[in-house]
Amino acid sequence: MDKLLTNMNNVFVRFPEIGDVVVKDIETKTPHYIKLDSFIKTELDESVYEIIGAVAWREHDKVLVVYKENTSTQYMNRPWWYLSGYTLDGTDRTGTLSIRVPDDNWNANVEKVIPYNATSAEELVGQLNGFFEGDADCNAQDWYANIEEDGSVRIHCAGTMAWQIFSYTTAKAGFALTSCAPEIDADYVIRRKNGNNGGYGSIFSMQRAMEAFTPDLSPESYNPSTDVKPMDVIRPITLPAYLGESQYQSDHCKALRERYGEGRDGWLKFLESLRPVAPCDYGTMRKRNGKERTDIMAQKMFTSRIVSEPKAMCNAAYYCSNVNSRTVDKGEFWLPTADELSYIFKTIEYGTDSNCNTDPINRCLSQIGNTISNKTHWWSCCRCGVNGAWYVSGNWGFLNYDYVHSTFRVLPVSLYTVR
Amino acid sequence: MEKFIYKEKLTSQKLNQMVDEIEGKYEKPSNGIPQNDLSEDVKTSLVKADTALQKLSELTSETNKALSLLEIQAKSLDSAVTNIVHTTVDDSALPTLCGQPMILFGEGTPQVSVVPKNWKQYDPATGEGYDWNGLPSAIGQQYINESATANGRYIAVLQNNGTLKWINF
Numbered sequence: 224m225d226k227l228l229t230n231m232n233n234v235f236v237r238f239p240e241i242g243d244v245v246v247k248d249i250e251t252k253t254p255h256y257i258k259l260d261s262f263i264k265t266e267l268d269e270s271v272y273e274i275i276g277a278v279a280w281r282e283h284d285k286v287l288v289v290y291k292e293n294t295s296t297q298y299m300n301r302p303w304w305y306l307s308g309y310t311l312d313g314t315d316r317t318g319t320l321s322i323r324v325p326d327d328n329w330n331a332n333v334e335k336v337i338p339y340n341a342t343s344a345e346e347l348v349g350q351l352n353g354f355f356e357g358d359a360d361c362n363a364q365d366w367y368a369n370i371e372e373d374g375s376v377r378i379h380c381a382g383t384m385a386w387q388i389f390s391y392t393t394a395k396a397g398f399a400l401t402s403c404a405p406e407i408d409a410d411y412v413i414r415r416k417n418g419n420n421g422g423y424g425s426i427f428s429m430q431r432a433m434e435a436f437t438p439d440l441s442p443e444s445y446n447p448s449t450d451v452k453p454m455d456v457i458r459p460i461t462l463p464a465y466l467g468e469s470q471y472q473s474d475h476c477k478a479l480r481e482r483y484g485e486g487r488d489g490w491l492k493f494l495e496s497l498r499p500v501a502p503c504d505y506g507t508m509r510k511r512n513g514k515e516r517t518d519i520m521a522q523k524m525f526t527s528r529i530v531s532e533p534k535a536m537c538n539a540a541y542y543c544s545n546v547n548s549r550t551v552d553k554g555e556f557w558l559p560t561a562d563e564l565s566y567i568f569k570t571i572e573y574g575t576d577s578n579c580n581t582d583p584i585n586r587c588l589s590q591i592g593n594t595i596s597n598k599t600h601w602w603s604c605c606r607c608g609v610n611g612a613w614y615v616s617g618n619w620g621f622l623n624y625d626y627v628h629s630t631f632r633v634l635p636v637s638l639y640t641v642r
Numbered sequence: 643m644e645k646f647i648y649k650e651k652l653t654s655q656k657l658n659q660m661v662d663e664i665e666g667k668y669e670k671p672s673n674g675i676p677q678n679d680l681s682e683d684v685k686t687s688l689v690k691a692d693t694a695l696q697k698l699s700e701l702t703s704e705t706n707k708a709l710s711l712l713e714i715q716a717k718s719l720d721s722a723v724t725n726i727v728h729t730t731v732d733d734s735a736l737p738t739l740c741g742q743p744m745i746l747f748g749e750g751t752p753q754v755s756v757v758p759k760n761w762k763q764y765d766p767a768t769g770e771g772y773d774w775n776g777l778p779s780a781i782g783q784q785y786i787n788e789s790a791t792a793n794g795r796y797i798a799v800l801q802n803n804g805t806l807k808w809i810n811f
Contacts, residue, residue: 416772418772418773418774419775484766498769500740503740505778509804
């Protein structure tokens with residue numbers, strides 16, 4: 224087979240393997256797959272085929288594809304809430320919004336009592352915007368109100384200043400608010416192979432975790448100060464701590480060594496036990512509808528007093544959903560779920576390995592577009608709490624969460640079916 | 643006195659002939675009449691009888707073998723039926739839910755300390771499976787408490803917070 228491939232270029236296959244090149248027929252938009260070992264870009268007739276990306280995973284006839292390009296952006300830059308509790312009877316009324324301001328480092332709420340006298344939602348929105356413009360705090364945060372297609376009153380503001388805005392904005396005394404971005408549900412837990420249902424710390428990139436946790440580290444999160452049993456462990460433990468040789472703690476990992484084995488080999492088996500259970504109906508990993516989630520977020524747009532042209536409120540989802548070309552339609556790609564990222568990062572070695580040809584996905588992407596490094600952070604479409612979202616950590620190799628207005632890498636993915 | 647009427651004159655020749663006849667008379671051996679002394683038609687009948695007897699013997703042997711085999715198979719079947727009742731069925735070929743059996747069997751209510759008999763625990767050597775923690779692996783999974791005389795059936799449902807729990811039904 225190898226000899227055959229060296230004599231043949233751009234060999235098309237029906238059932239691709241990880242790293243194979245994904246192209247689409249320009250006329251029919253049908254996806255095809257080219258064996259990576261045979262791929263010669265200069266010999267591909269790009270008037271017939273458009274290069275799309277790389278195969279990241281395949282199970283039976285389902286092919287997970289990563290797009291050839293990726294970018295850096297925020298998960299969400301503009302939080303929103305839906306207002307209720309108001310009365311539209313044309314009498315003088317007030318409602319109170321309680322918001323965070325920069326004073327005292329965003330650590331305290333300030334109440335804004337808003338007077339209104341309206342007989343319609345349009346009148347109310349106009350008066351709200353009038354108040355926001357005239358109030359220094361609200362003006363500085365670009366608070367704005369609009370009416371949605373379903374008639375609901377939405378208020379929103381600039382969210383890049385502080386995560387506290389997402390978490391602590393409330394209403395009272397005549398107004399009520401939903402939680403921030405209520406259409407996007409959040410999960411906090413991930414089931415691991417060791418049985419633990421904890422939060423952050425499940426290993427997605429073994430390569431990165433091995434590198435990050437080989438040295439002796441002092442934080443008790445990674446170097447326990449009390450005896451631990453296998454199911455207790457949420458996050459990786461450093462190699463010296465596992466062996467009972469840490470300079471920072473005495474030996475608390477005897478039960479782990481009894482289960483997984485001695486030495487470095489035992490430590491590696493212990494790290495494997497922190498991989499997420501996938502597929503799984505529990506917690507964050509049960510969210511396998513990435514396209515639907517991305518569509519919901521990508522459609523969230525806003526204008527404001529200072530933004531006249533519609534802009535995306537959920538940047539990462541908007542970017543992925545709007546990937547389009549001659550053969551790729553808008554909405555065809557989406558922001559990956561945590562489940563999909565778990566499959567992709569099983570293969571990625573570039574980053575911890577400086578050679579992009581080490582893993583097949585990057586060997587492909589390096590020839591057609593942007594590579595994926597396991598030393599950078601990658602957003603998922605899964606939310607974690609009011610102000611956070613899940614991402615694969617380039618520092619630790621595990622799934623972590625961070626504030627939604629943080630800027631991380633964004634990798635569009637899609638799922639094709641072999642015909 | 644004429645008491646003995648001899649109708650033919652007994653010559654020496656005649657006497658010798660009579661002696662020969664007497665001496666030529668078949669005398670049955672003490673061990674029985676050998677087959678070669680029998681007439682051809684009798685010999686043929688005997689051969690046929692022998693052949694029939696041989697075939698009957700062979701048939702009986704085959705029949706006995708078949709009966710023995712049937713007996714063995716019957717015992718095996720009986721044993722297998724018994725084992726089905728008393729041991730775990732190999733469900734490795736059955737569909738799974740998130741990598742675990744659709745129906746779990748445990749000796750007690752579903753909890754961390756009661757690992758279902760057919761749950762696929764995490765194997766560090768292969769990386770396969772994942773440890774039981776008392777909670778379901780997938781929506782719709784069932785758990786049977788084999789120790790219960792009633793109300794021993796549970797089903798997995800999704801909670802609002804995205805976790806799973808067992809409902810007794």
